[in-house]
Amino acid sequence: MTNPLRNLKLKTRMTLVLGLMALLQTGFLGLFALNHLNESLEEQVAERALQVAKTIAVMPEIIAAVKASDTAFLQPLSLQLAEVTHARFVVIGDKHGLRLSHPTPERIGKPMNDDDEDGVGGEYNNPALLDGKAYVQKATGSLGVSIRGKTPIVDQGGDIVGIVSVGFILDTVESILARYRTTLLIAILSAFMLSVLIALWFARHFKKAIFGLEPEQIGLLFEERNATLESIREGIIAINAEGVITTFNRAALNTLNLSNKDGLLGQPIQKVLPDSQMISVLENGQPQFDQEVWLGEACFITNRLPVRQDDRIIGVVSSFRPKDELDMVSRKLTRIRQYADSLRSQTHEYSNKLHTIAGLIQIGAAKEALALIGQETENHQALIDLLVAAIPDPVLAGCLLGKYNRARELGLRLIIDSESHMTDIPAHIPRELLVSVIGNLLDNAFEATLSHTGAGGEVSLTMTDLGNDLIFEIEDQGAGIPLEEQARIFERGVSTKGEPNRGIGLHLVNQLLTRMGATIIIEPADLCGSRFTVYIPKKKPSIDPKSTQE
Structure with a gap:
C-alpha cells in the first residue's frame, strides 16, 4: 500500500507531524490538568462540607434540639445555616437516622437512607451513627448528585445522639471546570498554531541545509553515490x-x-x-x-x-x-610513438632512395644505381649485425634501430659504438622502462645537437653490461648544460630551450631511473655538448618505502 505522506512535500509533512505532535501533547496535558483540577476541586468541596458539618455538630443548641427531637427549632436553623455556608443543604437527623430537618419539609421524619446506599434491611447502617466516624461521600440523593460531609452529633457524655449531613451540589465544580476547559482549548489551539509556525521555519531551514532536496531524492542520490564509488577503479x-x-x-x-x-x-x-x-x-x-x-x-x-x-x-x-597503471599507459603510448617514428623515418628515407634509384635508371646510370643499392644494404646490414650481436633483446634493439632511422631523417648520425655489449639484462628490469629511458635521452640529444650544429651533427651511444651495472653513455653535440642548471634539468617543466610545454622527457627519465634504483651523471662532452651516463644496477633494489599515503 502506498504511503500517502510520500506524495507530500517535506515542508508539508514536517508541518503536519509537528502540528499533530503539539496537538496530542497539549491535548494530553489538558485532559490531565482538567482531571487533576476536578479531583482537587472535589477534595476541596468535600473538605469544606465535612468542616461545616463538624462545626454544626458541636453547637450546644443543635445537640440539645436533637436530643429533644425539636424539629421546629432545627428546621429553620438548618435552612439558615445552609444559606450562610452556601451549602446546597444541611440535613439533621436523630440517632435512628430519622430526619429532623430537610430542605423539603415533606421528607422530615423519614429515614435518611433514601439519600444514601447504607440502608440494609430497613435499618440505617451509617458509619457516623454506628462507629462515630466522620466521612465524606459523593452520592445521588433526593436533591441530586452532591458531595456530602457527615459527622455524628455527640453529647457531653460521649453518646451519639444524631447526625449532621452537609452537601454541596457539583454544579459549582462543573462551572469552574467549564471555564478551565475554555482556557485550555485556547491554549491548545495557540500551541498548535505556534507549532505550525515553528515547523514552517524549521522545514525551510532544513530544506536549505539539504539543498532543497526531498528525502526520497536524498535516498536516490545516496544509492547513486554508492554505485558511483564502487564503479570507480x-x-x-x-x-x-x-x-x-x-x-x-x-x-x-x-x-x-x-x-x-x-x-x-x-x-x-x-x-x-x-x-x-x-x-x-x-x-x-x-x-x-x-x-x-x-x-x-x-x-x-x-x-x-x-x-x-x-x-x-x-x-x-x-x-x-x-x-604502474599510468606508467603502463605511458609506456604503451611511448612505444607506439617510437614505432610510428621509426616507420615514418624508414618510409621517408626509402622513398628518397627509391626516387634516386629510379632517376639513375632512367638516365641510364645503372652502375651508380647498383652501387647506391649495395651501399644502402651494406650500411643497414652492418647496423643490424651489430644490434644482433651486441643486443639480443628485441625490444631494445628495435628501439635503437628506430632511433637510428630517426636520426638520419633529421639529418643527423647516430653512432653506436661497435664495442658496445648489452646481453646481460636482468629479467626484473622492465624493458618498457629501459626503452623509455634510452629513447627519451636520445631524443633529447637529437634536439640539442640539431639546434646547435644543424644537419650533419652526430650523437654517439656506448653501452656495456660488464660489472654490477648496465651502463649507457649518450653524448651529443649541443650547446652543453651550465653547471647551475644541471641540478634543475630533471624538474618537470624545466628546459634549456626556454620553450613552453617542454621539460617533460628528462623529468620522466629521472622518475623511471629512481624507480629502478639507477643514477644519472651529466658531464661536458670531449669537444662540445653534454654526456649523459646512466648506471642501472643489475641487482634488484630494495625500495625504502616512503610514508604514504592517503
Whole structure:
C-alpha cells in the first residue's frame, strides 16, 4: 500500500507531524490538568462540607434540639445555616437516622437512607451513627448528585445522639471546570498554531541545509553515490573535520590491502594510515594534485581535495591509483610513438632512395644505381649485425634501430659504438622502462645537437653490461648544460630551450631511473655538448618505502 505522506512535500509533512505532535501533547496535558483540577476541586468541596458539618455538630443548641427531637427549632436553623455556608443543604437527623430537618419539609421524619446506599434491611447502617466516624461521600440523593460531609452529633457524655449531613451540589465544580476547559482549548489551539509556525521555519531551514532536496531524492542520490564509488577503479577515501573515515570504496580496500570493511567506517584516518597527508590538507585547506606517494614497494598517484561548507573545511576526499597503471599507459603510448617514428623515418628515407634509384635508371646510370643499392644494404646490414650481436633483446634493439632511422631523417648520425655489449639484462628490469629511458635521452640529444650544429651533427651511444651495472653513455653535440642548471634539468617543466610545454622527457627519465634504483651523471662532452651516463644496477633494489599515503 502506498504511503500517502510520500506524495507530500517535506515542508508539508514536517508541518503536519509537528502540528499533530503539539496537538496530542497539549491535548494530553489538558485532559490531565482538567482531571487533576476536578479531583482537587472535589477534595476541596468535600473538605469544606465535612468542616461545616463538624462545626454544626458541636453547637450546644443543635445537640440539645436533637436530643429533644425539636424539629421546629432545627428546621429553620438548618435552612439558615445552609444559606450562610452556601451549602446546597444541611440535613439533621436523630440517632435512628430519622430526619429532623430537610430542605423539603415533606421528607422530615423519614429515614435518611433514601439519600444514601447504607440502608440494609430497613435499618440505617451509617458509619457516623454506628462507629462515630466522620466521612465524606459523593452520592445521588433526593436533591441530586452532591458531595456530602457527615459527622455524628455527640453529647457531653460521649453518646451519639444524631447526625449532621452537609452537601454541596457539583454544579459549582462543573462551572469552574467549564471555564478551565475554555482556557485550555485556547491554549491548545495557540500551541498548535505556534507549532505550525515553528515547523514552517524549521522545514525551510532544513530544506536549505539539504539543498532543497526531498528525502526520497536524498535516498536516490545516496544509492547513486554508492554505485558511483564502487564503479570507480580509483581508490576513494573521505574523512570528516575530526579526521574520521566517513566514506571509502572497494577499490580503496583492494589497492591499500585493507580489510575489515565493517570496522573501517568511523575509524581515525591516522589509525588506519598513520602517515596520511589528508590531515595536513584538513588543516591548511590546500589541495594536492598528482602527488606521488609510496606504500611498501608500490607507488601511487594521489589527489587530495578539501570539502568546504560556508567557508569551513568539513572534510577531505582523497583519490589514488597505482602509478604502474599510468606508467603502463605511458609506456604503451611511448612505444607506439617510437614505432610510428621509426616507420615514418624508414618510409621517408626509402622513398628518397627509391626516387634516386629510379632517376639513375632512367638516365641510364645503372652502375651508380647498383652501387647506391649495395651501399644502402651494406650500411643497414652492418647496423643490424651489430644490434644482433651486441643486443639480443628485441625490444631494445628495435628501439635503437628506430632511433637510428630517426636520426638520419633529421639529418643527423647516430653512432653506436661497435664495442658496445648489452646481453646481460636482468629479467626484473622492465624493458618498457629501459626503452623509455634510452629513447627519451636520445631524443633529447637529437634536439640539442640539431639546434646547435644543424644537419650533419652526430650523437654517439656506448653501452656495456660488464660489472654490477648496465651502463649507457649518450653524448651529443649541443650547446652543453651550465653547471647551475644541471641540478634543475630533471624538474618537470624545466628546459634549456626556454620553450613552453617542454621539460617533460628528462623529468620522466629521472622518475623511471629512481624507480629502478639507477643514477644519472651529466658531464661536458670531449669537444662540445653534454654526456649523459646512466648506471642501472643489475641487482634488484630494495625500495625504502616512503610514508604514504592517503
